[in-house]
Amino acid sequence: xxxxxxxxxxxxxxxxxxxxxxxxxxxxxxxxxxxxxxxxxxxxxxxxxxxxxxxxxxxxxxxxxxxxxxxxxxxxxxxxxxxxxxxxxxxxxxxxxxxxxxxxxxxxxxxxxxxxxxxxxxxxxxxxxxxxxxxxxxxxxxxxxx
Amino acid sequence: xxxxxxxxxxxxxxxxxxxxxxxxxxxxxxxxxxxxxxxxxxxxxxxxxxxxxxxxxxxxxxxxxxxxxxxxxxxxxxxxxxxxxxxxxxxxxxxxxxxxxxxxxxxxxxxxxxxxxxxx
Numbered sequence: 001x002x003x004x005x006x007x008x009x010x011x012x013x014x015x016x017x018x019x020x021x022x023x024x025x026x027x028x029x030x031x032x033x034x035x036x037x038x039x040x041x042x043x044x045x046x047x048x049x050x051x052x053x054x055x056x057x058x059x060x061x062x063x064x065x066x067x068x069x070x071x072x073x074x075x076x077x078x079x080x081x082x083x084x085x086x087x088x089x090x091x092x093x094x095x096x097x098x099x100x101x102x103x104x105x106x107x108x109x110x111x112x113x114x115x116x117x118x119x120x121x122x123x124x125x126x127x128x129x130x131x132x133x134x135x136x137x138x139x140x141x142x143x144x145x146x
Numbered sequence: 147x148x149x150x151x152x153x154x155x156x157x158x159x160x161x162x163x164x165x166x167x168x169x170x171x172x173x174x175x176x177x178x179x180x181x182x183x184x185x186x187x188x189x190x191x192x193x194x195x196x197x198x199x200x201x202x203x204x205x206x207x208x209x210x211x212x213x214x215x216x217x218x219x220x221x222x223x224x225x226x227x228x229x230x231x232x233x234x235x236x237x238x239x240x241x242x243x244x245x246x247x248x249x250x251x252x253x254x255x256x257x258x259x260x261x262x263x264x265x266x
Contacts, residue, residue, distance in 0.1 A: 020264070022165065055168050095168065126175035133262045134150045134181060141265045143165075 016047045018132035021057035022143030025074035026067075031060050034142035035077065042085050050132040051082070051089040053121070055143070058096045061089075061121040064114075079120040093123040151182045153260035156191035160209040161201055166194055169266035170212045177219025184223040185216070186256060187245060191266075192230045195242040213244055227253050 019038050023030025034057075038048060053060055060074050067073060082089045096117075097106065103123050107115035117123065133139050154173050158166040169191075176183045187195055194209055201208050216224055226245040231238070238247060248256070257263065 022266075054172075055165050094171065098164075126172055127179055129172060129264075130152075130176045130179050130181050133152050133176075133264055134148050136262070139262050139264065143266070 014046055015041075015137045016049045016135070017041055018049045018052060018136040018139045020052045020054060020129065020139060020141040020143075021060060022055040022141065024056040024059040025065065027056075028144045030142040030144050031057065031074065032072075034140075035074075035081070037140065037142070039081060042081075048085065048087050049136045050128065051078075051087055052129045052132055053089070053091040054095055054129065055092075056099070057143075058091050058099055058101045061091045061096075061118050062101055062116050063118040064116045075118040075121075079118050082120040089121045090124045090128045091117065091121050092129070093125055096123055149182060150261040151184065151259065152176060152262045152264060153184050153186060153256065154264045154266070155186050155188055156194060156266050157187075157189040158266060159190040159193040160199070161204065161206050165266055166191070166209065167212065170194075170209075170216075172264060172266070173221060174212070174215060174219050177216070177221045180220070183221055184225065184256065184260060185221055185245075186253070187224075187226040187230070188253070189227075189230050192226055192234065192236065192241070195226055195245050196236060196240050197242060210242065213242055216244060225253075225256065229253075 019034055021031055021034045025031045042048060060078055063075055065075060081087065101117060102112055102115045103117040104115045154169065156169045158169065160166040173183060173185050197210065199208055199210060224245045225248050226241065228247045228249050
């Protein structure tokens with residue numbers, strides 16, 4: 001027990017996190033909590049190995065979300081954090097296509113009239129989630145059900 | 147590829163929310179990559195294992211078809227929480243044989259035994 005505690009405290013000095021976001025912005029609190037956790041971890045000098053947007057979480061990357069100007073703009077706020085800390089932000093491509101979130105390549109491939117992936121986010125597969133689970137010290141999931 | 151043991155926890159009933167399907171897709175991806183993965187069905191997730199779905203009547207693909215793919219992807223263990231099953235008055239005969247029933251004590255051990263938890 002004592003040994004375990006010492007190891008954990010050492011890890012706490014700088015930990016490698018992966019953040020999984022399952023919730024859409026606006027509807028529930030999951031994405032908001034994920035953002036705040038990520039920001040707090042970075043401010044405490046922890047490392048974010050990867051952000052992985054899955055399920056309804058892919059909507060966080062939509063450049064078409066339109067809110068009143070005095071409200072938080074979710075995609076832009078994520079994009080600013082991603083740029084500031086040079087984070088890797090992966091949006092699951094299978095979840096995205098099913099929910100109408102496309103980059104230019106996918107929009108062309110499927111002959112869709114528009115693309116809406118905010119710059120800074122990247123579409124990729126589930127392999128990146130599995131890899132993140134293996135490479136990170138902690139993987140934290142933020143979802144409407146968790 | 148490192149040896150971290152991943153526990154994937156499924157707590158969502160099928161059809162009502164796509165997360166049930168997307169959790170299994172994650173399990174299959176992990177299996178395909180040769181990751182060491184255990185699947186645990188908990189709470190409402192146990193409905194994924196109850197047979198005789200007729201999802202075509204609501205325009206869905208059958209969830210059981212995805213379940214049956216699990217052994218092909220080298221998923222190490224597929225487990226189901228006995229307490230969750232009992233609370234819903236489900237007989238073990240109604241559950242897919244793909245999953246092994248474990249008691250609450252073993253569930254705790256399983257969480258402790260794994261390096262990473264992917265929670266759905």
